[in-house]
Amino acid sequence: MRINALKKSKGYAQAPSKSRAPSSEPRERNCSVGRTVDLLGDSWTFMILRECLFGARRFESFQSVLGLPRGTLATRLKKLTSQGLLRQVQYSDRPVRSEYRLTKMGMDLYPVFLSFLRFGDDWESGRKGPPLQLTHLECGAECKPEVSCSHCRQAVTISRVSYRDGPGAGTSPLERTGRRRRPSDPTRIEQSRPCSVARTLRIIGDYWSFMVMREGFFGVTRFDEIQSNIGIAPNILTDRLNRLVRDDVFERRKYQDAPERFEYRFTAKGRDLYQPMIAMLRWGDKWFSREEPPLLLTHLDCKHDFDPVVVCDKCREPLHARGMKYVMRYPDPLKGKK
């Protein structure tokens, strides 16, 4: 049955009208990333999760750090709880009070955040340098997180990874939700704390930008092909490509004169987005696709299939939220405001 479903989804079968959509309808690659980007691309949600990973648990602590309206905070906490990222735990009887703790699924976002942090530190921190100093408690070293191969623990880069379809591969009817909003202004996030993760999110936290870059990582570089693969409106695609060129993620190159045609190739910075993107894809596949990953990754250096893991660049051990110490390198704008 599974095979049939796969064949159908790849368009082999003379699928009678049983398949959910007629073949003329736009389809997209199976990928849990839509849900992942929708979830992480919301700046308030993201800020709350970040504070959780830094150890915040109570309504009042979220509120005092983030300074967001009580109603907004309550809504987001409720949503994160229903999505399975947070759980409510009662810590006092009289009066009844509860706090929010990360579930396994929520905790598992830690490597994703670290991969965002590393990218932001490397490419977006400007003259002031990375805002946060990380110490890995296990080895005692000041460390940088590195997205690595779960098999050999060496850092992975885009040119050293090949991919092939996994059991969950295929395409599904394109979801037209009509609510692919851009994430809110990251400067708002940074009002509470300078944050490399927020800076990375500015690029990667937009659904369409993410999808366009994902096509780039699959080797798709031309406008028409990107457009038909992801079912994006031409004006939105033009807008996102322009943004990505402006952010130095893509380089625009002419490949044909009459008529003029351009393709979009990753810059060095763009290629470095591969690490946070595969960390995010892995998280989404693990928690939204269950046991059927649409994509399998092979590390060409060690020739093994791998999961991206985030390790300490000094001792090569995986990094966990509780095994880290953070020091702000420059003043936290919140301090002194209170």
Ligand SMILES: [Zn+2]
């Ligand atoms: Zn490897």
Ligand SMILES: [Zn+2]
């Ligand atoms: Zn270490």
